[in-house]
Amino acid sequence: MRTREVRLVRRPAGTLRPTDLEVVEVDVPRLADGQVLVATSHHSVDAAVRLRMDPVSPPGYLPAFGLGEGIEGLAVGTVLESRAAGFVAGDLVQHARGFREIAVVDATAGALGGAGALTRLDAALAPAEVHLGLLGGTGLTAWSGIVPVARAVEGETVWVSAAAGAVGSVAGQLARSRGCRVVGSAGGPEKVAYLRDELGFDAAFDHREGVAEGLAAAAPDGIDVYFDNVGGGHLVAALDHLRPFGRAALCGAVAGYDGTPAPGIDNLFLATSKNLTLRGFRAGAFAERADEVRVELAALWRAGRMRLDTATYDGLEQAPQAVVDLLTGRTRGKCMVVTG
CATH class of the missing domain: 3.40.50.720 (NAD(P)-binding Rossmann-like Domain)
Structure with missing residues (x-):
């Protein structure tokens, strides 16, 4: 199976440029025990991704991306295949292997400092874009x-x-x-x-x-x-x-x-x-309270007391520009790339 991912090909010298990133086709790794295969539909674009593009990220923060390697971020998608307990094909999930259309995700990894652990979402509660932003x-x-x-x-x-x-x-x-x-x-x-x-x-x-x-x-x-x-x-x-x-x-x-x-x-x-x-x-640091937060914010959203507008970019090929636009203040609300 083949998919596409966003890679860091040049460390930014100051302001990030779209050409510092590229979208390439790669093989999807074979699924191992404890992993799930996810077709990602919504990719979160966050300013902090820029910190990981420098040669060394801040002490205590997530590790820097390697040159020529895929970047990553929070994302929402649908499970295609599962070899992990608690997840089945068709589940809507959040994971931390965004910026790739099809991702192999370790179900036990505490990704992104705990905030990006593979999590099954209630599709009836809200659509995917709301789960990615407001409820994510x-x-x-x-x-x-x-x-x-x-x-x-x-x-x-x-x-x-x-x-x-x-x-x-x-x-x-x-x-x-x-x-x-x-x-x-x-x-x-x-x-x-x-x-x-x-x-x-x-x-x-x-x-x-x-x-x-x-x-x-x-x-x-x-x-x-x-x-x-x-x-x-x-x-x-x-x-x-x-x-x-x-x-x-x-x-x-x-x-x-x-x-x-x-x-x-x-x-x-x-x-x-x-x-x-x-x-x-x-x-x-507060990941153990994520379910509590999701309930509170969903109630506010349903009551019309909370909104999160979106700046949506269609297609993974738009991801480099989306990251640049976010960092230069050209977007409003939640910036995301949609691939499904």
């Missing part, structure tokens, strides 16, 4: 930052950066569902209007017009929680505006993902002087 890794990441990490509660003010993206948009809506006042920042007036007019954020501003100024105008009395997807100058502004005993959930630092270090943090002593809590996290 995106939702788990957003929930982890807002609930156990930041402990956001009713009446607090929450600022979410990169709020028009997949994780940011869910984090902001989740905070609003819990009675928080939510401020979002994004790049460009169209995204700002989207946050305010379509997602119902209480306030939104364009970070390109000035992060500190925009935050001061949107939250003049300060913030209690910062959900950080950007790092750099955004985190500097958050430290300035967090109230005493405020919390920052450090989810990502996309400002430094293109090989150029993000601006340094020159006001970190504010964490001491204001008794702040800054906690980095990865969704995999």
Whole structure:
């Protein structure tokens, strides 16, 4: 059997280019005991994939991709054949071997730090694209930052950066569902209007017009929680505006993902002087709560209180461009590649 996969053929020198990736035809490995064969229909495109394209990934993070080897990410598909207990042909599943049309998946592997373990999904609960985004890794990441990490509660003010993206948009809506006042920042007036007019954020501003100024105008009395997807100058502004005993959930630092270090943090002593809590996290640390998260977010989605728009690219050959578009801020909501 043959399939196609996306490979890293050149390590990016700064900004990723579509030609740094290629789509090639390869043999599908033979299925072994404990494995399943999956026809993948929806592939998640996430900014953190860029970190694994450098020669060495950050300490403690997932290993760097090898040159000439296939990349991977979260995905949803249908089991074609199973040699693993608990899975049968026809099952809708989530796995971590995305960016290939047909994947051999080890049913016992704790992929992507635990967040990408092979999981059977309830096809009646939601369609595949909702499972991939809102009810999958995106939702788990957003929930982890807002609930156990930041402990956001009713009446607090929450600022979410990169709020028009997949994780940011869910984090902001989740905070609003819990009675928080939510401020979002994004790049460009169209995204700002989207946050305010379509997602119902209480306030939104364009970070390109000035992060500190925009935050001061949107939250003049300060913030209690910062959900950080950007790092750099955004985190500097958050430290300035967090109230005493405020919390920052450090989810990502996309400002430094293109090989150029993000601006340094020159006001970190504010964490001491204001008794702040800054906690980095990865969704995999909360993987054992994925079923609980899926139930909560599905209920909000069915009630019309949660949405996750999609930026969809048709065909695996569009995957290199999809990754580039995501990293350069050209997409909104959940970016995914559809192959089935």
